[in-house]
Amino acid sequence: MRDKSIRQLGAALEEKQISAVELANYFLSEIKIRDRFNAVVYTDEEQTLAAAKLSDKRRAKGERVHILEGIPITYKDAFCQQGWPTTCASKSLKNFVAPYTATVVARLQAAGMVPLGRTNMDEFAMGSTTETSCFGPTLNPWDQTRIPGGSSGGSAAAVAARLCPVSLGSDTGGSIRQPAAYCGITGIKPTYGLVSRFGLVAYASSFDQPGPMAKSAEDLAWILGVMAGFDCQDSTSINHPVENYEKSLKLPLKGLKIGVPREFLHESLDDEVQHTYDQMLLLLRQLGAISVDVSLPNLEQGVAVYYVLTAAEASSNLQRYDGVRYGLRSEQFEDLIDFYSQTRAAGFGKEVKRRIMMGTYVLSHGYYDAYYVKAQKVRSLIAQGFQQAFEECDVLLAPVTPSVAPKLKAYEADPIQMYLSDIYTVLVNLAGLPALSLPGIYSKQGLPVGMQLIGKHFKESQLLNIAYQIQQNSDWHLASPV
Amino acid sequence: MIEKAELQKLGRLAYLSLTEQEIEAFQSELNHFFSMVQIMHSIDGKYDLNTVQPFVHPYAQYQLLREDRAKVVEELEQFQEVAPEIKEGFYIVPKVIE
Numbered sequence: 001m002r003d004k005s006i007r008q009l010g011a012a013l014e015e016k017q018i019s020a021v022e023l024a025n026y027f028l029s030e031i032k033i034r035d036r037f038n039a040v041v042y043t044d045e046e047q048t049l050a051a052a053k054l055s056d057k058r059r060a061k062g063e064r065v066h067i068l069e070g071i072p073i074t075y076k077d078a079f080c081q082q083g084w085p086t087t088c089a090s091k092s093l094k095n096f097v098a099p100y101t102a103t104v105v106a107r108l109q110a111a112g113m114v115p116l117g118r119t120n121m122d123e124f125a126m127g128s129t130t131e132t133s134c135f136g137p138t139l140n141p142w143d144q145t146r147i148p149g150g151s152s153g154g155s156a157a158a159v160a161a162r163l164c165p166v167s168l169g170s171d172t173g174g175s176i177r178q179p180a181a182y183c184g185i186t187g188i189k190p191t192y193g194l195v196s197r198f199g200l201v202a203y204a205s206s207f208d209q210p211g212p213m214a215k216s217a218e219d220l221a222w223i224l225g226v227m228a229g230f231d232c233q234d235s236t237s238i239n240h241p242v243e244n245y246e247k248s249l250k251l252p253l254k255g256l257k258i259g260v261p262r263e264f265l266h267e268s269l270d271d272e273v274q275h276t277y278d279q280m281l282l283l284l285r286q287l288g289a290i291s292v293d294v295s296l297p298n299l300e301q302g303v304a305v306y307y308v309l310t311a312a313e314a315s316s317n318l319q320r321y322d323g324v325r326y327g328l329r330s331e332q333f334e335d336l337i338d339f340y341s342q343t344r345a346a347g348f349g350k351e352v353k354r355r356i357m358m359g360t361y362v363l364s365h366g367y368y369d370a371y372y373v374k375a376q377k378v379r380s381l382i383a384q385g386f387q388q389a390f391e392e393c394d395v396l397l398a399p400v401t402p403s404v405a406p407k408l409k410a411y412e413a414d415p416i417q418m419y420l421s422d423i424y425t426v427l428v429n430l431a432g433l434p435a436l437s438l439p440g441i442y443s444k445q446g447l448p449v450g451m452q453l454i455g456k457h458f459k460e461s462q463l464l465n466i467a468y469q470i471q472q473n474s475d476w477h478l479a480s481p482v
Numbered sequence: 483m484i485e486k487a488e489l490q491k492l493g494r495l496a497y498l499s500l501t502e503q504e505i506e507a508f509q510s511e512l513n514h515f516f517s518m519v520q521i522m523h524s525i526d527g528k529y530d531l532n533t534v535q536p537f538v539h540p541y542a543q544y545q546l547l548r549e550d551r552a553k554v555v556e557e558l559e560q561f562q563e564v565a566p567e568i569k570e571g572f573y574i575v576p577k578v579i580e
Contacts, residue, residue, distance in 0.1 A: 099560045192540045206539075232548050238541055304522040307515070315496060322497070324573050329566040336578040341499035350507075353498060357489070357508055358515060360496040371519070376536030378525055383537065416514050432540020457541050 001026055002162035002482065006219045009165060010067040013059065020055035020070030024048050024114050027072050031117060031163050034482075037139040037148070039157035040074060040164075042085055043117040048072070051114045058112065067222055069112030074167040076155050077118040078125055079210070080199040081105050084115070088201045089133035090123045092321050092328045092347025102199020103231045104168065104210050111226045116164050120154030123349045125172055125203040126314065127151050128418050129411065130179070132351040137408060140182060141481040142447055146405040149179030155213050156183040160448075162482045166214040166223055170200055172207045173306050174400070174425025177437035180213055181400035181450020184439045184479055186467065187213040188220050191457045192432030193238035195224075196231035202317040204310035205236070207429045216477050217438065217467035221245035224460060240458055248461040249468040254288030256466070259393030263299040264424060270403040276440035276449040277399055280470065284397070287469055294389040294396070298382045299427065305382065306426035307419055308362050308375040314352075315359025321347060354415065383431040386454075395462060396454040399424050400437050404447040428454055436463040439476045448479075484512050 001023075004012070012018045028048060031040045055070040080086050080098035087093045101109070109115070122132040130138040130153025138153045140146040141161040148157040152169030156179030159167050169176040171189035180187035188211045195210045202208060212223035225246065230239040258281065265274065281291055323329035323343035330342035348356070362371035389396065402421060411418035428435040435454045443449055455463045471477045489508055493500040500508070525531070558571060567574040 096564055099557070099564060206537075235546050235548075236539065237546070239546075298525065301522050301525055304519040308519060308522070319497070323566060324575055325561070326564040326566070333576065336576055337497065338499070339576050340497040341494075344497055345499040348498070350504075353500075353504070354508060354511060356496050356498060357492050358512060360492045361484070361512065361516075364492070364495065371522075373536055374522060374531065377531050377534040378522055379537035380534050381525070381529060383540065414514075415511060416518055419515075420518070430537075 002030065003480065004165070005216060006067065006071055006165060006214070006222050009071055010069070013070045020052040020059070020114060021049060023070060024052035024072050024116065027116055027164055034161065035163055037141050037144065037157045037161055038120055038136055039138050039154045039161060040117040041077060041089070041120045041135045041154065044084065047083065048114060048116055051109070055112050055114060066111040066226070068108065068226060070114060071166070072114045072116040072164055073108060074116045074119045074155060074158050074164040075105060076121050076152050076167065076169050078121060078170055078201045079105050079168060080201070081115065084118065086201065087134070088124045089121045089135055090347060090349065090352070091134045092344070094134065094328065096326055100199065103196035103233060104227045105199065107226050108168070108223070119152070119158050119167055122151035122153070123352050124201065124314070124318065125151040125170060125175055126351050126355050128174070128178060128422055130154060131408065132349055134349065139408070140405050142184065143405070146407055147182065147410070149182035149405060151175040152213065153179045156180055156185055156187070159183070159185045159213050159215060160481060162480060166212060166219055168210060169213045170208055170210045171429065172203050172310060173429050174422050176211045176213055177400050177425055177435060177450070177452055178422070180437040181439070182405035182448060184442070184448030185213055185215060186217055186220060186436070186438045186477060187211060188224060188436040188460065188463065189428065189434060190224065190228065190460055191434045193236050194228050194240065194434070194458065194460070196234045196237050198231055198233035204313035205317060206313060207310060216471055217436065217464050218246070218249060220436070221249055221464045243461045245461050245464050248465050251465050252288060253284065253466060253469050256289040256395070257393040258284055258289045258291045259294040259389055259396040260291050261294050261296045261389065261396055261398055263296050264398045268402065269399060272443040273399050273401070273403060273449055277397070277451060280440045280451050281397060283470060283474060284466070287473060292393050294392050296385050296389055296427065298378065298385050299423070301378050302382060302427045302430060303420055303423055305375045305378045306422070306430060307358070308371050309379065311355045311359035312363050312372050313359070315356045315363065318352070318356055351415065379430050382427055386431045386433060390456050395459070395466060398452050398454060400450040400452045404443050404445070404449060424452070433457060434460050434463055436467050438467045438470065439479070441476060442479065484509060484516065
């Protein structure tokens, strides 16, 4: 059961080999018995089984059901889901039960998906390790002395450990792609604006984008098709037609131009990551694609620009946690200002406080133009750089991370090193492009190594098509730590 | 170089009560961060930034608005269920005026 694809699970449900309740019970039991990774931080058997029973009833009535009907899914703890705790792995929201449901969650539930639980994450999605969570770190299922990546580390570990067939994550600077790479699964960060952010707790609003994480590109296609589409509740949502992603999976790759961004393949790249890159490029060539050398000239500015802008947006977004209308409230204070300050100090962890301080600094009088405005200008240049590169190719193939998953606490003494490790992922978010992370050849130690396909705006179907063809012609995505 | 006094001011602006230990850690970390960020300025020689527009939206260059139509949303009770303290439909905060 644990290795089955969505299509296989859907067929088993349709042919009555298994019921939605049995499937939900199976995965609930797997989480209970095997989650030694701290991947899933909350389950609610009653609500899960109630949703599964309703699913079985719909099917029994002979209603025409979606392929996702009865398939269980876990949600990163940043998506509001009415009646379920939504904590963002922060002490400041520890007892918060969402009073409404995020658009993406509502759409997946309307397609019949069964909510299985909430997955661990970095606090407010600020981190690349899932170590900043108030629930404690998630461990990488491939090697429990290593991080699973972040911030959607719980989702990646849960899918890799086969605790759920699919999970919903969010990607602000690599938070779907990087944990997918470290855990050997497949994940897609859609074009900014394709998927609604309504009900996703905000970290950096001009970057955040929800996306699915699963075992294969085919599974992603089914989920993304339901999630994507205009939402009037999100003012940055784009009214763009949603493609039939699963229909384009089988298109041939002959003549497709794969851009090889020379700045990404610097000598500081780990040899094993380079080897995985070379092998994936070779496979793409064997499938008929053509590789072309391209340049993305402002790679080295990416991390700085990204952290200036996201810290600024975070410091603004997180002002809402003041203890008045919801969340943690400090009981000890002297006056109103002290009430806010004590409440926020008690609720936020170190990484969140650090980013609020960084953001407050870049937005403060005297530094706004030098940091914030300048970073927005360099962001424009980075986006233009991609446009120029895409004049010479259809998609880009790039590494996701500079190395395999680091050891736990590797960045404890120097958090700036953690920021620098995001070098290959943040550019995509700066330009609002879609990108898909998928596993390639594993390292000599047997650890996953991920590669990303970066596409033009709204070219998700092309990314899913290429990834599907890679996965049909290799077995890298089939490896499992279980 | 960011001084401790400036960090204390930032803490006040951000409504974050910080311990002396936190101020010390942030001083070192923020200074390290902003020395890393200097790389952003290395772009000055390559481009005339006066001619570059700051980034607005990755794709749509306009602000999308909903139809301006009034609707009654009765969600007060639902939203106040998660409030730390309420009384007769109001959120209770500490007394600030004697």
